[in-house]
Amino acid sequence: MTVDNLTRIKAARPLIFHTGAVKKQEGIPMKDFDNVGILDTAVRSVISVILLALAVEGLFSNTISLILVVVGLLLWATASSGVCLLYRLLGLDTYHKKGHQ
Template identity: 45%
Template sequence: MKVNEGKIDRLVRFVLGAILLALYLADVVTGTWGTVALVVSIVLLATAATGFCGLYALLGINTCPVKQQKQQS
């Protein structure tokens, strides 16, 4: 798996995942929506931790900046 998320993308995913998880754990979001929030938060936190998003790979999206290679003389 190749990293396809940039730093800002990963930070946004982490923050949103943490917020959704906190809302679920605090019983603010319950029932079916609570389950959806829990699953989405787990996916967001996992993709933020790994730097890889399967959906991005399928769609050909890459927010990770390309590393510049040094030119050899």
């Protein structure tokens, strides 16, 4: 790949912004889909680590451990991405509260 091809690939990739509701890059409005706030992210991260640790320890049956892993990974994924589909379905948004931006 040449430098020109790499530049085109980088320019074609979608960009994710975490600082505001709508950003513009080169005149194109980009929408921010984050809906998980800072406190939610911290709580989700801590709970996911606890659930995953409990699942790995083997204190519970295989079924319960599998449920703990699934819930822990879902919480980790929403904390990492900043997007919660359940929040979106319920119309909740803790990221774009007043004073956050």
